Amino acid sequence: MAENSKDLLHVEGGKPLVGSIQVRGAKNFVSKAMVAALLAPDTSVLKNVPQIRDVHVVSDLLRLHGVNVDVDEAAGIVTIDAKKVQLADVADVDTLSGSSRIPILFSGPLLHRLGEAFIPALGGCNIGGRPIDFHLETLRKLGAKVDKEHADGIHITAPDGLHGAKIHLPYPSVGATEQTLLAAVQAEGKTELSGAATEPEIMDLVAVLQKMGAIISVDVDRTFRIEGVKELKGYRHTSLTDRIEAASWASAALATQGDIFVKGATQPEMMTFLNVFRKIGGQFDITDEGIRFWHPGNELKPVAIETDVHPGFMTDWQQPLVVALTQANGLSIVHETVYEQRFGFTRPLVDMGATIQLYKECLGSLPCRFQQRNYKHSAVIFGPTPLTGREIDVPDLRGGFSHLIAALAASGPSDVNGISLIDRGYEDFRGKLVALGADID
CATH class of the missing domain: 3.65.10.10 (Enolpyruvate transferase domain)
Structure with missing residues (x-):
């Protein structure tokens, strides 16, 4: 009851x-586009944003990392100023950890901006296995070091920065595809991601990243090719x-x-x-x-x-x-x-x-x-x-x-x-x- x-x-x-x-905007895109704003020390504006709990959770997570987030719920507009980014307090992030599976996608942007990331235990719907192994393996292939020994979550570092790699997904996982895109856009060199998911929400994320300055192409065989760039800028985008x-x-x-x-x-x-x-x-x-x-x-x-x-x-x-x-x-x-x-x-x-x-x-x-x-x-x-x-x-x-x-x-x-x-x-x-x-x- x-x-x-x-x-x-x-x-x-x-x-x-x-x-x-x-x-209004797609739940499975809007939250990812908000995370993408972390990649640029700049201001991003996202339109057609729905008033749903996932948007509130991501807004709070961004704020915990030093990002200014302004949400105009009536107009459906979120403005994100990511000029200043910092590591969040573990205890603070943990209070939100059971509310969403989004925190794992913070890894790539935080590694690029700060050289390290902490990912708490993840929430989400209980509808079957949704392991983060694909995510972690992707990050390792790009050069990240993953420490699972922390009781409260996972500590990820990239002492030498991230670098391009060949990555194949055994199943076209939406989350792992998003993880690779967010991590590879500023990795040194080229990344080839085969077996990727190509959902409309992912292609809209690719459009956002391209607006920010990323170089991403997609082949008909579900292969993404990402050429890493050194700098990205903020975006203005209307969600599908x-x-x-x-x-x-x-x-x-x-x-x-x-x-x-x-x-x-x-x-x-x-x-x-x-x-x-x-x-x-x-x-x-x-x-x-x-x-x-x-x-x-x-x-x-x-x-x-x-x-x-x-x-x-x-x-x-x-x-x-x-x-x-x-x-x-x-x-x-x-x-x-x-x-x-x-x-x-x-x-x-x-x-x-x-x-x-x-x-x-x-x-x-x-x-x-x-x-x-x-x-x-x-x-x-x-x-x-x-x-x-x-x-x-x-x-x-x-x-x-x-x-x-x-x-x-x-x-x-x-x-x-x-x-x-x-x-x-x-x-x-x-x-x-x-x-x-x-x-x-």
Whole structure:
């Protein structure tokens, strides 16, 4: 049960969500662009920034390192003055360590500016293995010395500076790709990063770094080539829209038989999602201002989905969409190939009346890291099944929003506990729900 009323949302379900909402910058980009500002002893300005907890955490982490951060929440503008950078007090950084996994990305910028970095224990959502080994191995290859003996975290130094290297990622990890980019842009010589992730948020980070003076090219085979430069300058940049939040509201429209216009949503980053949305039977209309998503009133159709790295179907899209698939007429299959424990969120859906079975087998054709390992990473959803409201505990960011969608689609009342987790990635989601006509308290 939630410890206080601010962490609990009472939902009276069964009402279509109808109306218009605004989605701003991508959570998975904005925080990384803020870290990139550390690289230059200059002022950077980032626009289209959402009011989410991750932005507040990174702002506080930057301030602990001597950086001036001004956040204009109404305008969505963050101004970062990184002229003065210093090592933060270990105890101060540790107070924020459980709130985000962002601190590990401070390593490269701090090594360039100060010659050393301290990384506390990391937080984040419990959705499966997200080891930092890729990060640390990348830093070692670039010349950093990593000391794991500290009880409170990891001490990293670069007594001879960082230098270019050949790096291959065995899996296109988003975090490790970002780590390499942030560390290699000022490393001496050239760095070749193969097997990299190429998500739109990463390409937007590359655009920021190029504005700062970096030299980065990308080949069609997922290889980045970075030529180190000695100096970088501040940037002015407008963030791309959060495609995960946009897709979450689209799924909410489908699950509640609603009609939602998502201002700011853009087509290029969402093409794979839009194809699946249409196959299920959802309707959408793309305009210059955003994308309208709605349930046409017909029966929804089952689909088979396999999550994958970009340009595949994004893993963060599948959880809210699974709720909508409980209302599709027939058997849907979701094969998760990115995170091995992403289906923990389905248990409350089953308790609400959904028919979902989990399997250890790969129910798909994509090469999968979890084959013949004891992870239930395939789901079979049979619908349509009516959902009934109940008490729900939010497990993680995306699963939590999915539970919220289920509560909105269900008949009767639900109490959703731990909703503050959703604040990490969904700006003013309570206000947006009210704007869409949801009955919440």
